[in-house]
Amino acid sequence: MIPGLLLYMMLVAPPVAAWLEGSMVGHMLVQIPLLALAGGLVARAVSGGRGSVLAGFNAGGIPGLLVAVFAVIAWMLPRMLDAALRGALVEAAKLTTVPLLVGAPLAVSWPLLPPVARGFVWANLISHAAVLGWVYSVAPNRLCTSYLFDQQAALGTALLIVAIALLLGWGGVAIVGAPQAARSTQN
Amino acid sequence: MRLRAIFAAIAAVAAGSAVLAAVTDGFRVATTEGAWRLAVAERPRPLPDATLLDQSDRAFRLSALRGRPVLVEFFYTSCPAICGLLVSQFQAVLDALVERPRGREVLLLSVSFDPDRDTVTELADYAARLGDDGRIWRIARVNNPGELRGLLDAFGVVVLPDGVGGFVHNAAIYLIDAEGRLAGVYDPDAAERAIAEATE
Numbered sequence: 001m002i003p004g005l006l007l008y009m010m011l012v013a014p015p016v017a018a019w020l021e022g023s024m025v026g027h028m029l030v031q032i033p034l035l036a037l038a039g040g041l042v043a044r045a046v047s048g049g050r051g052s053v054l055a056g057f058n059a060g061g062i063p064g065l066l067v068a069v070f071a072v073i074a075w076m077l078p079r080m081l082d083a084a085l086r087g088a089l090v091e092a093a094k095l096t097t098v099p100l101l102v103g104a105p106l107a108v109s110w111p112l113l114p115p116v117a118r119g120f121v122w123a124n125l126i127s128h129a130a131v132l133g134w135v136y137s138v139a140p141n142r143l144c145t146s147y148l149f150d151q152q153a154a155l156g157t158a159l160l161i162v163a164i165a166l167l168l169g170w171g172g173v174a175i176v177g178a179p180q181a182a183r184s185t186q187n
Numbered sequence: 188m189r190l191r192a193i194f195a196a197i198a199a200v201a202a203g204s205a206v207l208a209a210v211t212d213g214f215r216v217a218t219t220e221g222a223w224r225l226a227v228a229e230r231p232r233p234l235p236d237a238t239l240l241d242q243s244d245r246a247f248r249l250s251a252l253r254g255r256p257v258l259v260e261f262f263y264t265s266c267p268a269i270c271g272l273l274v275s276q277f278q279a280v281l282d283a284l285v286e287r288p289r290g291r292e293v294l295l296l297s298v299s300f301d302p303d304r305d306t307v308t309e310l311a312d313y314a315a316r317l318g319d320d321g322r323i324w325r326i327a328r329v330n331n332p333g334e335l336r337g338l339l340d341a342f343g344v345v346v347l348p349d350g351v352g353g354f355v356h357n358a359a360i361y362l363i364d365a366e367g368r369l370a371g372v373y374d375p376d377a378a379e380r381a382i383a384e385a386t387e
Contacts, residue, residue: 056191063195070203074210082219141357145219145345148355 004041011035012095021085024147024155029162032075032098039099040107047108062117064109071101076132078143085146126166133159220357223343224372231368234341237334239298239327242314244307246330250367256385257294257363260375261344261356263301264313269358269375273297276360276378278317281324283379289386295324300339300346301354302332342369 010016011034020026058064074080075098083090110118135143137156142149208214216222236250260277262270277295284290299305305313305328314326329335339346346356360381362371373381 057195059189059192063192063199066196066199066203070199070206073203074206077210078218079216079222080210141220142355143218145357146347148347148349 001042001045004038004043004045007034007041008038008099011038017091017095024081024144024151025158027081028076028155029158032094032102035095035098036072036103036106039103041103042099043104043107058105058109058112060114060117061109061112064105065113065117065121068102068106068109071097075102081144082146122166122170126163126170129159129166130163133157133161133163220343220359224359227343227369227372231364231366231370232341234363234367234369235334235337237338238330239296239325240307240330241321241325241327242307242310242319243321244311249363252294252296252363253367254365255292255294256365257296258381258385259296259298259342259361259363260359261298261300261339261342261346261361263299263354264305264309265301266353269356273358273360273375274317276375277324280360280378280382283382284323284386287382287386290382291323293323293382293385297324297326298338299326299328300335300344300356302328302335343372 011020011031017031020031075094080090080094084094085091113121133156135156136152136159139152139156142152144152211217212222212225216225234249236248238246238248240246258277258280260273262273264270274297277297281295284293284295299310307328310326310328314321317326319326329338342361344357344359346354349355358375360373360375360378361369362373362381362385364370371381371384
């Protein structure tokens, strides 16, 4: 739990938050994923190995996954990024809900998900990163009014790189097999 | 056990859809600019009564234009990019208005958001280059730079320094209705729609 809390405290520190939010790449591809990671680390530590009161409501991990998916979609909207930069209340909502509604449910639900659901999530993540990357790269207008045009293009490029990296990583694991799985097969 | 999870999944979808509907104004907009345009179209907004100074050094208040629809654009004369498109659209609008029965009622107003560099002399030169005599199309700056921020906010114009002495800004054509309210925001290439709504 400590690493998650430390990461969260670092991310919400005003100088760090301002620095990350100074660019679209920092805001969308660094701050928001790290906030989710912090929430996930804390949730894993809190729920680790013990049955939860909510476990019955999250059988198979699908309800938790749905919560995370909807929360991610909301915080990926250009309008929400602008609103977080312009209003302290929306910024506070982001710093609270991304760990609680994205990271925590995803971390708790992921081990419960059947392999086909995990594959579905990966495939969607990669395809959406690629499509969003393309949209941000070629959009003739600024989608976020708070950021300059070149930052939008940089985000597009970064999202395309992320999509390719995820595709190679996930595809590599799917074809070659995870290192752990390979070892256990050999044994 | 499974039944609870099914209900939880349905609740997650319902709550998530409700949140997304709320933050996209009913799944209609995803950007701040889109939301602003929709809000203005549905509910016209009052505007601050800023004092402007046009290319002929005539001072006038925004409220003095009431009674006639006004199409407005924001620009700065040294803009190397989008302002050129806006200005050429305004020239086309001027030509189109002449051919419409109610077109002569419409005024055009270009407002510079760079009052430091866009002096009246600069605006006069700019108007002369465009062949604008200032009768229908007035090219202006705020008389008091302190009123600029309020004016830009009221129109939803976001101006950011580009780091090399210029500005990045959202480009649009704005419609002020005859009652002096902001009643429409249109893409620069949707000038026909702006004209139609101004003359309807």
